[in-house]
Amino acid sequence: MTAVDAKTVTVRLVKSQNSCPALHRLSVKALGLRKLNSVSVLKDSPQVRGLIHKINYLVRVEN
Numbered sequence: 226m227t228a229v230d231a232k233t234v235t236v237r238l239v240k241s242q243n244s245c246p247a248l249h250r251l252s253v254k255a256l257g258l259r260k261l262n263s264v265s266v267l268k269d270s271p272q273v274r275g276l277i278h279k280i281n282y283l284v285r286v287e288n
Contacts, residue, residue: 234269235287236277237262245283252276253283 238258242250256276257265264287267273277284 232269233266234273234277235264235266237264237285237287238283239285240283242283245280249280249283252280256280256284258284 236256236258238253238261241261242253256267256273277286
């Protein structure tokens with residue numbers, strides 16, 4: 226693992242956003258996820274980790 230890989234986090238949307246709270250839908254959008262199984266590579270920061278924690282039942286963190 227290089228230094229560049231250690232500073233990013235890969236997030237995949239694995240569950241539908243239907244019937245989830247509106248603020249959770251906005252969190253999914255803020256992470257750059259759109260459709261089911263879409264993947265986003267983000268800079269690892271406390272803000273991103275907070276968004277992931279809020280919608281942890283919708284997403285999967287991959288390495």
